[in-house]
Amino acid sequence: MRKWRLLAAVSLVAPGLVFGYAGLASYRAIEARTTERIARALDAIQDEVLGAFQLIRRMIADANNELRGLSDDQIRANEPRLSLRLKDLQGARPQMEAIWVFDRGGWALVSSTVVPVLRDVSNADRDYFRAHIEQRAPQFSVGR
Numbered sequence: 001m002r003k004w005r006l007l008a009a010v011s012l013v014a015p016g017l018v019f020g021y022a023g024l025a026s027y028r029a030i031e032a033r034t035t036e037r038i039a040r041a042l043d044a045i046q047d048e049v050l051g052a053f054q055l056i057r058r059m060i061a062d063a064n065n066e067l068r069g070l071s072d073d074q075i076r077a078n079e080p081r082l083s084l085r086l087k088d089l090q091g092a093r094p095q096m097e098a099i100w101v102f103d104r105g106g107w108a109l110v111s112s113t114v115v116p117v118l119r120d121v122s123n124a125d126r127d128y129f130r131a132h133i134e135q136r137a138p139q140f141s142v143g144r
Contacts, residue, residue, distance in 0.1 A: 055093055062089050063099055075109045079116055080113065086112035102129065 066085050068076060075082060086099045090112040099112040106124030108117035123129045 005006045052095070055095060059089065059093060059099065061098060063101065067101065072109055079110050083112060083115045084108045086110060 025029065063086060066089070070078070087100075090096045090099050097113075100117075101109045101111070102123055103109055106122040106126070106129050107119065108114075108121070108123070111117045124133070
């Protein structure tokens with residue numbers, strides 16, 4: 001009788017141990033694969049973000065080169081020509097939707113998409129503009 005109890009106990013415990021070990025091994029393999037896939041995805045995302053920032057940096061440099069040495073009044077006076085030039089810069093980079101240039105007061109000077117720019121709308125109250133005025137973000141100037 002004792003033999004039968006021992007055999008019954010072993011027949012219940014042994015499969016539990018085997019399934020427990022198999023489950024743990026499977027969990028560790030899935031965790032390792034998932035960690036590796038996440039690392040690869042993060043690398044790809046990082047490359048995309050760095051590429052986007054390089055594109056933006058290049059676009060700002062090109063726009064600065066185009067406007068370097070021009071006063072606000074000169075930019076306004078040459079808006080149609082400068083707008084076309086900015087449109088060409090933008091067209092070379094299809095990821096960019098528009099290029100806008102604002103004066104220190106937040107008023108639009110020239111745009112790659114809107115000609116003439118709206119002269120009665122100030123962006124001085126916008127977060128992206130205030131961040132530059134309050135020096136919470138890097139400033140990009142046209143090298144005056």
